[in-house]
Amino acid sequence: MDGLPGFGQAIMRSMSEYEIRTLDPAEHRAAADLFRGTLHLKDLTDEEAERGRGSYQPGRSIGAFDGELVGTLRSLDAELTVPGGRRVPLAGVTSVGVRSDRTRRGLMTELMRAQFADFAERGVVAATLYASEGLIYSRFGYGISTLSKSYSINTRRAQLHDGVPASGEITRLPLETALEQLPKLYEAMPHTRAGMMTRTSYWWAGFGQMCRQSDDPMITVVHRGEDGPDGFAVYSVRRRWPDPAVLSIEALEYTNPGAFAGLWRYLLGVDLVDEIRTLFRPVDEPAELLLTDPRQCTVTRYEEECWTRLVDVEAALAARTYTGPPLVLEVVDAFLPANSGRYRIGEDGVARTDEPAALRLDVVALAMLYFGARQASALATAGRVEVLEPGAAEAADLLFSTRVAAWCGTFF
Numbered sequence: 367m368d369g370l371p372g373f374g375q376a377i378m379r380s381m382s383e384y385e386i387r388t389l390d391p392a393e394h395r396a397a398a399d400l401f402r403g404t405l406h407l408k409d410l411t412d413e414e415a416e417r418g419r420g421s422y423q424p425g426r427s428i429g430a431f432d433g434e435l436v437g438t439l440r441s442l443d444a445e446l447t448v449p450g451g452r453r454v455p456l457a458g459v460t461s462v463g464v465r466s467d468r469t470r471r472g473l474m475t476e477l478m479r480a481q482f483a484d485f486a487e488r489g490v491v492a493a494t495l496y497a498s499e500g501l502i503y504s505r506f507g508y509g510i511s512t513l514s515k516s517y518s519i520n521t522r523r524a525q526l527h528d529g530v531p532a533s534g535e536i537t538r539l540p541l542e543t544a545l546e547q548l549p550k551l552y553e554a555m556p557h558t559r560a561g562m563m564t565r566t567s568y569w570w571a572g573f574g575q576m577c578r579q580s581d582d583p584m585i586t587v588v589h590r591g592e593d594g595p596d597g598f599a600v601y602s603v604r605r606r607w608p609d610p611a612v613l614s615i616e617a618l619e620y621t622n623p624g625a626f627a628g629l630w631r632y633l634l635g636v637d638l639v640d641e642i643r644t645l646f647r648p649v650d651e652p653a654e655l656l657l658t659d660p661r662q663c664t665v666t667r668y669e670e671e672c673w674t675r676l677v678d679v680e681a682a683l684a685a686r687t688y689t690g691p692p693l694v695l696e697v698v699d700a701f702l703p704a705n706s707g708r709y710r711i712g713e714d715g716v717a718r719t720d721e722p723a724a725l726r727l728d729v730v731a732l733a734m735l736y737f738g739a740r741q742a743s744a745l746a747t748a749g750r751v752e753v754l755e756p757g758a759a760e761a762a763d764l765l766f767s768t769r770v771a772a773w774c775g776t777f778f
């Protein structure tokens with residue numbers, strides 16, 4: 367991935383007008399305020415800035431200057447679990463913003479180029495982000511890689527069915543204790559889904575800031591099963607009479623059915639709550655099946671979760687596992703053309719090849735296929751995959767299939 371074609375020229379062109387460079391840690395607060403401004407939010411107060419200290423990873427923020435800072439983006443290092451369970455180096459991309467009087471003149475594009483060059487140098491295999499809008503990122507090779515649903519439960523009418531396990535114990539932790547203990551707890555938990563990522567101290571600093579700044583108290587409960595802690599939930603309750611009281615789940619992590627059931631048993635039993643709301647949950651999470659009347663759980667949104675950019679396509683393809691006979695895919699990558707080419711993909715591995723391709727697709731469609739969020743045949747129906755050999759789309763459906771839905775679950 368050395369020497370990304372086009373990168374040198376583009377940076378030189380932009381350098382004549384704008385300076386694009388890595389930010390010094392002393393500039394992180396200005397970058398945070400610039401980004402907040404692009405979201406129409408106020409600057410941080412000193413107290414808020416202090417609460418969020420440590421959330422910007424040094425060396426991972428880039429700025430665009432024309433005398434002053436006018437554009438920025440940053441990333442967090444992490445490891446990404448891919449189908450089959452291996453982990454690859456991931457960049458969690460966030461805080462992308464260009465000041466409103468400098469938009470639509472290519473600044474984000476230059477920031478992205480600089481960021482990809484940095485990723486290539488450091489051997490980052492994939493980059494993931496949560497997008498503010500659906501039209502921004504596919505031009506850079508990001509595709510919707512995980513899907514999610516949000517659901518709401520009417521707690522006044524919901525009842526657990528008789529078969530829901532009742533083992534384990536719930537302990538409520540004070541916020542500061544929780545913020546101290548959760549990182550270790552999360553680290554010890556296996557990644558049960560492809561798409562999950564590790565969380566460094568920088569991520570936890572941002573999570574801590576969000577919890578401390580919440581208008582309603584953030585409550586943490588840990589579930590302990592036979593073998594120790596195996597799940598936790600973080601939630602807040604908004605109770606403004608005469609409106610219905612709503613418990614909003616900020617985090618819900620569990621490693622086995624006992625922890626899933628135990629956490630829901632607790633959450634459904636919290637007093638003075640009318641409704642529980644979740645956001646960005648795995649599409650196959652079976653919360654409604656815990657209930658005697660599944661209709662007390664309503665899916666309120668079904669949507670994208672993350673967008674992923676396979677930065678190093680060969681390394682990404684080689685890292686995951688496959689099912690069924692091999693196929694040759696031709697991948698087209700306009701933004702990072704070194705990735706373009708044909709790949710033979712099978713249970714026994716992945717290699718570049720000169721053999722004729724059975725399917726042709728761009729790197730955006732490949733991201734949609736990679737975690738099993740979308741099937742090749744659906745992508746072909748939507749005109750996003752070109753079928754060059756009869757039956758190839760169905761063969762790719764099997765090849766890329768995954769047992770459980772992929773999901774990230776780590777908002778940043």
Ligand SMILES: CC(=O)SCCNC(=O)CCNC(=O)[C@H](O)C(C)(C)COP(=O)(O)OP(=O)(O)OC[C@H]1O[C@@H](n2cnc3c(N)ncnc32)[C@H](O)[C@@H]1OP(=O)(O)O
Pocket residue numbers: 404405459460461462463464465468469470471472473474475476495496497498499501502505
């Ligand atoms: C992961 C995250 O951080 S998500 C948060 C993203 N940030 C925001 O939503 C904050 C508000 N928006 C912004 O700050 C800016 O509009 C940005 C960062 C999204 C875009 O910055 P810009 O410097 O204007 O982008 P740039 O000029 O490089 O645009 C490149 C192309 O993308 C298009 N584009 C950029 N933003 C958008 C958008 N929001 N919707 C549609 N198209 C867009 C441009 O029109 C341009 O297209 P072209 O190449 O066909 O001319």
